[in-house]
Amino acid sequence: MDVSRCTTDVFIIGGGPAGLAVSIAARQKGFQVIVADGIAPPIQKPCGEGMLPETLAALRGLGVEIDPADGARLRGICFMQKDARVWSDFPGDLGVGLRRTVLHERLVARAQETGVQLLWRTPISGIDGNSVRLTHGKVHAHWIVGADGQGSRVRHWSGIETKTVKQRHAIRRHYRVKPWSSYVEVHWGTRAQAYVTPVGGEEVCIVTLSATPEDASFDKALCEFPDLRENLSGAQLNSPERGAVTCMRTLCNVQRRNLALVGDASGGVDAITGDGIRLALRQASALVDAMAAGDLEQYEQEHHRLAKGATRMGNLMLWLDRNPRLRRRVIRAWESKPDLLSRMLAMHMGHGTPEDLFSTGARLGWRLLTT
Ligand SMILES: Cc1cc2nc3c(=O)[nH]c(=O)nc-3n(C[C@H](O)[C@H](O)[C@H](O)COP(=O)(O)OP(=O)(O)OC[C@H]3O[C@@H](n4cnc5c(N)ncnc54)[C@H](O)[C@@H]3O)c2cc1C
Numbered sequence: 001m002d003v004s005r006c007t008t009d010v011f012i013i014g015g016g017p018a019g020l021a022v023s024i025a026a027r028q029k030g031f032q033v034i035v036a037d038g039i040a041p042p043i044q045k046p047c048g049e050g051m052l053p054e055t056l057a058a059l060r061g062l063g064v065e066i067d068p069a070d071g072a073r074l075r076g077i078c079f080m081q082k083d084a085r086v087w088s089d090f091p092g093d094l095g096v097g098l099r100r101t102v103l104h105e106r107l108v109a110r111a112q113e114t115g116v117q118l119l120w121r122t123p124i125s126g127i128d129g130n131s132v133r134l135t136h137g138k139v140h141a142h143w144i145v146g147a148d149g150q151g152s153r154v155r156h157w158s159g160i161e162t163k164t165v166k167q168r169h170a171i172r173r174h175y176r177v178k179p180w181s182s183y184v185e186v187h188w189g190t191r192a193q194a195y196v197t198p199v200g201g202e203e204v205c206i207v208t209l210s211a212t213p214e215d216a217s218f219d220k221a222l223c224e225f226p227d228l229r230e231n232l233s234g235a236q237l238n239s240p241e242r243g244a245v246t247c248m249r250t251l252c253n254v255q256r257r258n259l260a261l262v263g264d265a266s267g268g269v270d271a272i273t274g275d276g277i278r279l280a281l282r283q284a285s286a287l288v289d290a291m292a293a294g295d296l297e298q299y300e301q302e303h304h305r306l307a308k309g310a311t312r313m314g315n316l317m318l319w320l321d322r323n324p325r326l327r328r329r330v331i332r333a334w335e336s337k338p339d340l341l342s343r344m345l346a347m348h349m350g351h352g353t354p355e356d357l358f359s360t361g362a363r364l365g366w367r368l369l370t371t
Pocket residue numbers: 013014015016017018019036037038039043045046047048049050051055122123124125147148149150153170171172207244245246262263264265268271274275276277278280
């Protein structure tokens with residue numbers, strides 16, 4: 001179909017989880033929607049592939065059912081370091097570890113079902129006011145959405161500035177091996193972190209994270225985690241290794257006139273929070289509500305509110321990463337009072353009140369002083 005001279009209600013640049021979620025939610029509200037992505041599905045992206053229970057609930061709201069049999073059930077999170085280990089179940093439902101390509105296929109299928117016009121292998125080269133520039137021609141849109149990921153060019157074109165950014169280096173691998181745990185394992189070492197997500201009956205996804213490019217070698221990172229190395233001994237590599245940068249990024253704004261940014265384009269949280277996709281899905285729904293109300297400032301306020309909890313958890317994780325002695329004490333405090341970790345996890349997932357946050361923080365502080 002020739003779209004080069006058409007008009008639409010919503011034009012979305014980027015067909016990753018954020019862009020597709022906006023497209024489905026916008027179709028559910030009756031908007032006419034086009035999504036363009038420079039590549040074709042199923043789109044692969046280095047990711048820890050952990051879907052929190054709230055991520056699954058948000059997908060359900062879009063009409064995307066994830067069958068745990070497509071991946072692996074996740075009970076909760078386990079933090080581990082040389083001399084300590086502590087775990088907590090997710091509050092309420094289970095999570096799912098799921099290959100990123102499977103998630104993408106499901107979102108694409110749902111977008112097609114709802115009547116989104118999908119343009120694959122269609123890189124966008126610019127925007128002029130209400131128009132989006134394709135290789136051949138332009139499309140006129142009432143709303144333009146930048147869902148083009150962390151290195152967003154839409155953010156650059158629209159002149160929206162980054163306020164803060166902290167980045168780390170990540171490597172992702174899949175191994176063919178029976179998962180040895182139904183928890184997402186976060187292993188903490190001196191120079192690197194590794195987190196393990198079961199993503200199938202016979203497969204695990206592993207991401208290593210480090211602050212500097214020098215430490216960002218998977219094999220070097222693995223040397224810090226003998227238990228993990230032991231579990232992987234003899235296991236076959238099941239995908240090509242892929243590297244990425246993960247960022248804590250905040251922006252001055254996430255909208256301007258008729259344009260809004262969503263997902264990683266609109267800022268992001270460090271991969272260790274396992275929260276990027278949940279955040280993108282919730283932003284998508286807030287953005288479509290704001291478009292329906294004709295007021296993108298409403299989206300900006302909600303975006304700010306949604307980012308708060310995830311940013312708090314991301315900063316805590318980075319702070320623990322930088323301070324090994326304190327981290328040891330925090331993990332010991334969690335070990336001796338496991339409900340502290342459970343409550344923090346529950347708050348990370350949006351359960352609980354500011355008072356809970358205060359009392360949990362105060363109890364953790366007291367344990368740190370007395371442990
Ligand atoms: C190492 C790592 C581990 C992670 N682990 C987890 C996890 O366990 N759980 C979790 O929830 N989140 C995790 N995340 C975060 C999650 O991957 C991101 O938050 C999520 O991918 C954001 O989706 P998005 O659609 O905003 O961006 P993307 O997935 O990056 O999609 C952007 C799309 O835009 C397209 N595009 C870019 N420029 C253009 C253009 N000019 N024209 C057309 N198309 C364009 C790209 O081709 C791409 O398909 C992790 C991230 C990293 C880096």
